[in-house]
Amino acid sequence: MTLWLLAAPLAAADPMPGLVRSRDALRRLDCERLSAWDAADRYPGRVPRPEGREVDPDRTYVVCADRLFAPGFRDPGAEAALWGMSDTAASAAAAARATGLARIWHVEVFHASSPVAAKLGFAVKAALVAEGLAVSDRAPRLGPDDLDVLLRLEPLRAYPAACARWAATGGLSGEDALLGVVQLDRRATALQVGVCADGGWTWLR
Amino acid sequence: MRRRGVDVVAVTPALLAAALAAAPPEERQLAELDRVRATIADQIQLSAYDLVDELVHGWTVSPPFPAPTPVVLAGVTVPVGLGTGLQALVENHLTAVLGHHPTTHLQLVHCPACAAVVVRSGPEATVISRGVDDPAVLADLGGDGGRYALFLDLEAEGARLVLRARLTRLTPELPIVWARTLSSAAGAPALLRQPDDLVSAEAARAEYLDALRDRGPISVPARLAIRTYALPDDDGVPPPPYLWLQTGVELATTTDQAWTASLVAGYSFVPQAYQGILAQARVHRLVSGRSRSHVRPDLYAFAGAAVISTWGPATIAFRDRPVNTDELLAAAALEGPRTSFGALHTGLEVRLGQRLGFSAFLETLPSLADSGNLGAYVRVLGVPFASFGSEVTCWF
Numbered sequence: 001m002t003l004w005l006l007a008a009p010l011a012a013a014d015p016m017p018g019l020v021r022s023r024d025a026l027r028r029l030d031c032e033r034l035s036a037w038d039a040a041d042r043y044p045g046r047v048p049r050p051e052g053r054e055v056d057p058d059r060t061y062v063v064c065a066d067r068l069f070a071p072g073f074r075d076p077g078a079e080a081a082l083w084g085m086s087d088t089a090a091s092a093a094a095a096a097r098a099t100g101l102a103r104i105w106h107v108e109v110f111h112a113s114s115p116v117a118a119k120l121g122f123a124v125k126a127a128l129v130a131e132g133l134a135v136s137d138r139a140p141r142l143g144p145d146d147l148d149v150l151l152r153l154e155p156l157r158a159y160p161a162a163c164a165r166w167a168a169t170g171g172l173s174g175e176d177a178l179l180g181v182v183q184l185d186r187r188a189t190a191l192q193v194g195v196c197a198d199g200g201w202t203w204l205r
Numbered sequence: 206m207r208r209r210g211v212d213v214v215a216v217t218p219a220l221l222a223a224a225l226a227a228a229p230p231e232e233r234q235l236a237e238l239d240r241v242r243a244t245i246a247d248q249i250q251l252s253a254y255d256l257v258d259e260l261v262h263g264w265t266v267s268p269p270f271p272a273p274t275p276v277v278l279a280g281v282t283v284p285v286g287l288g289t290g291l292q293a294l295v296e297n298h299l300t301a302v303l304g305h306h307p308t309t310h311l312q313l314v315h316c317p318a319c320a321a322v323v324v325r326s327g328p329e330a331t332v333i334s335r336g337v338d339d340p341a342v343l344a345d346l347g348g349d350g351g352r353y354a355l356f357l358d359l360e361a362e363g364a365r366l367v368l369r370a371r372l373t374r375l376t377p378e379l380p381i382v383w384a385r386t387l388s389s390a391a392g393a394p395a396l397l398r399q400p401d402d403l404v405s406a407e408a409a410r411a412e413y414l415d416a417l418r419d420r421g422p423i424s425v426p427a428r429l430a431i432r433t434y435a436l437p438d439d440d441g442v443p444p445p446p447y448l449w450l451q452t453g454v455e456l457a458t459t460t461d462q463a464w465t466a467s468l469v470a471g472y473s474f475v476p477q478a479y480q481g482i483l484a485q486a487r488v489h490r491l492v493s494g495r496s497r498s499h500v501r502p503d504l505y506a507f508a509g510a511a512v513i514s515t516w517g518p519a520t521i522a523f524r525d526r527p528v529n530t531d532e533l534l535a536a537a538a539l540e541g542p543r544t545s546f547g548a549l550h551t552g553l554e555v556r557l558g559q560r561l562g563f564s565a566f567l568e569t570l571p572s573l574a575d576s577g578n579l580g581a582y583v584r585v586l587g588v589p590f591a592s593f594g595s596e597v598t599c600w601f
Contacts (some may be wrong), residue, residue, distance in 0.1 A: 030364035068249060068361035073241065074286045082285060083363050086386070104378070115285045122282075122358045126369045129384035137371075137379035139338070143330060 027071055031064040039063065078116045080189040085123050088181070092193045093127035095204040096179050101197055103177035104134045112186045120181055120191075128179070140171030140178060155184050159194060160201035167199030174198060246291045249284070249366055252389045253291065253359055254298050256368035259387055261302045264309035269372055269383040270353075273307065275314040276372070279337045279354035284361040295359065311355070318342070319354065319375075340375045353382070365389065422457040424559070426467060430596040432568065434522075435580035442578055444522040447481060447515075449473045455600065461496030462559070465489045465505075479517030486510055489554065497559060507566070508551040516543035522578040546572045550594065560600055568592035 039047040039061035047061060069079065081088075096105060107124045111117040128135045142150070146165050150158045159180060166172040178196040193205040278299070283291045303311055318336040325332050325342050336342050337354050358369045371384040428451040434443045453469030466488050473481040487509030497503055515523065523544040552566025567590040573579055574589055581589030 065364035067364050068245065068284070068366065069286060070241075073245075078285055082360055085360065085362055086367060086388070104380070113285075118282070119285065119358060119360055122356070122369050122371070123360075123386075125381060126371060126384040126386050129371070129381055130386065135381040135384075137338075137373045137381055138377075141330070141332070 024071075028066050029064045030067050031062055034061045034063055036061065075113065077186070077189065078113050081111065081113070081116050081183075081191070082119065085120060088120065088191055089123035089127040091205070092124050092179060092181055092191075093131045093133070095193050096128060096177075096195065097131045097133060099177075099195055099197075099202075099204070101177050101195070103197065104136050104175055106136050106138060106140060106172070106176060106178045107181070108139065108178060109181045111181075111183045111191075124179065124181055136176075140166045140176075142166070142169070142171065155182070159196075163196035163201040164199050166196060172196065242287055243290075246287055249361070250291065250294060252366045253295050253368070256359070256366065256387050256389055257295060257299050257357075258302060260368060260370055260385065261299070261306055261309060263385065264311060265306050268308065268310040270310040273310045273312050274353060276311045276353045276355050277316040277319045277337065277375070278313055279319055279356050279373075281357045281359075283359050284366075291359075295357070299357070313355075314352065316352070337373075337375065338379075340377055340379065362388075424455050424457075424600040425452065426455050426469060426598050426600050427452050428469065428471075428596050428598040430471070430594055432592050432594040435582045435591050435593070437576075437578055437580045439577055441576075442522050443580070444578065445475075445478065445519050447473050447479070448475070449481075449483065451483070451485070453485075461491075463491040463496060467509075473515070475517075475519070477517075478519040479515055481513060481515035481517075481520075483511050483513045485512075503556045503559070505554045505556060506551075507554060507564070509549070511548045511550065511568075512545065513548060514543065514545040520544050522576075523573065524576065524578070546570055548592065550592075552594070554596075554598075562596075562598040562600070564596045564598065566594045566596075568594060 034042065036047070036059050043063070071079070073079075074082075105128050107121050107128070109117040109120040109124065111120060125135050125137070142162065142165055146162075146169075150162050150165075153161060159182065163172075163178070166178065172178055176197075180194045180196060180201075182192045182194060184192055192203060194201055194203045278296065281292050281296050281299070283289075283295065300313060303309060303313055316336070321336055322333065323336045323339065323342045325334075325339060332339060334342075352375045354373045354375055356371050356373065360367050360369075365388045367386065367388045369384070369386050372382050374380050374382055428449075430449040430451060432447045432449065434446070436443050449471040450473070451469045451471035453467060455465055455467035458464045458466060467486070469485050469487075471481075471483040471485065473479070473483075487507050489505040489507040491497065491503055492506050493502075493504035520543075523546060548568045548570050550566045550568035552564055554562050554564035556562040567582060569588055569590045570576075570579065570592065573591070579589075579591040581591050582593050583590050
């Protein structure tokens with residue numbers, strides 16, 4: 001696994017495309033900027049700890065590492081969703097907290113890929129717990145007749161209708177709220193977030 | 206090897222490659238996909254273990270339960286695209302680490318009904334689910350209803366491997382009582398903590414750095430070297446082989462010991478033949494990896510310069526004109542001239558645990574390049590390398 005450590009502003013090992021490095025090689029990289037302390041903690045022996053010397057607050061390290069899965073190994077839509085999964089989960093949880101609802105939160109993810117949906121659901125639940133919210137693993141159920149009708153509706157009408165049915169059938173009570181993470185279009189990588197509470201659906205993002 | 210009357214023949218890699226080449230394209234693609242999956246799983250396995258170690262270490266510091274509590278390992282999921290092999294490895298590692306650390310208060314219990322698909326029919330509906338998703342079924346099957354379920358999920362997000370874990374109480378409302386997210390950056394060295402005595406990540410990194418630094422950046426080499434000289438092409442008498450005892454100081458200029466520099470002094474003595482002293486400086490560069498290894502030999506390339514001063518009856522060959530036999534016999538009766546010259550050398554060295562090293566090098570003597578008494582083992586861009594040396598070094 002190739003790893004470059006680039007101490008800005010010194011470009012000692014520049015991973016940018018050039019004579020000996022192609023654009024494809026750059027696409028396989030995932031880069032992040034770290035402070036000198038974080039880089040020394042994460043890569044001991046390769047980055048010296050800034051101790052015993054005057055610490056330069058502007059000195060940072062850009063660490064580029066090969067992605068664990070090369071582009072093309074997994075479905076591009078799934079890869080896009082999984083690459084930003086932590087950020088997606090954190091932002092969804094923050095949006096849920098911002099509603100101010102003191103409820104028991106349930107999570108449902110609607111994504112074209114079932115494995116990705118399961119992963120996103122796990123991540124969102126963990127993020128909600130990290131936000132200090134009460135979370136339940138219970139999945140509110142809908143009957144087959146309800147599902148038959150909802151699947152025939154366009155997405156923007158289906159979710160509010162599902163929320164109403166959950167409230168009507170007792171799947172969600174007045175003490176519950178459901179955070180929905182939705183892929184409205186199979187071709188889209190951005191995910192929308194909505195909340196179902198008291199039989200009413202609200203889009204948060 | 207014979208098994209059940211069927212001969213099992215060892216298939217060579219060449220035969221296997223030929224078999225794959227003859228397979229349909231779809232099978233070749235599937236085989237290549239399996240190979241890539243295995244490679245990726247091998248790469249992330251240690252990082253996955255690291256994350257599990259960090260998770261369990263966190264439980265030893267801050268247990269999620271006040272007392273030992275039965276917990277069902279309800280599910281371990283691995284990155285999308287990988288198979289059940291890595292899943293089994295992570296499960297086994299988690300089980301082993303938890304078994305060695307009862308202070309986590311997590312007692313893994315076996316619950317076949319939890320992972321099984323169960324069907325529960327009632328007046329309202331027929332529900333098909335896993336047992337862990339329907340605690341009412343577990344209660345009907347005789348469970349005590351007070352258990353907890355542990356879920357683990359590993360996923361690759363770009364260059365990071367992320368572990369998520371949650372504990373769910375197996376009651377009808379399935380409340381999540383604990384959850385945590387840990388991530389590991391690709392390229393960061395695995396901490397390789399002992400599973401039966403976990404330490405914190407900071408302590409593990411400190412141990413790793415101590416192992417890297419070992420005895421510190423400065424070491425003292427003690428070296429036995431021999432230099433031989435190539436036979437001349439024309440008439441002339443080559444110098445005899447020189448046996449050198451050398452010692453000095455070597456400095457590792459980087460923490461990972463990828464670059465080192467040494468300064469040594471040497472002495473050579475053969476009775477009634479020659480004596481010699483030398484001063485030598487070298488720079489070594491690690492070529493077998495990015496940092497010194499603790500588990501395999503390291504290969505260094507080096508280049509250096511030496512100043513050699515020698516005297517004695519056998520040193521007459523170190524001059525810029527050929528020596529004939531008469532002159533050699535006449536010199537044997539005398540002390541012999543004192544000759545000093547410079548030399549440049551380059552070579553390779555294999556080091557074992559930075560304690561024992563074996564090296565070989567080629568040396569050129571610029572001031573004696575036109576000497577009729579020295580040949581050349583090899584010429585590079587017209588530069589004759591007249592001397593070949595080998596060494597054994599111990600570091601203290």
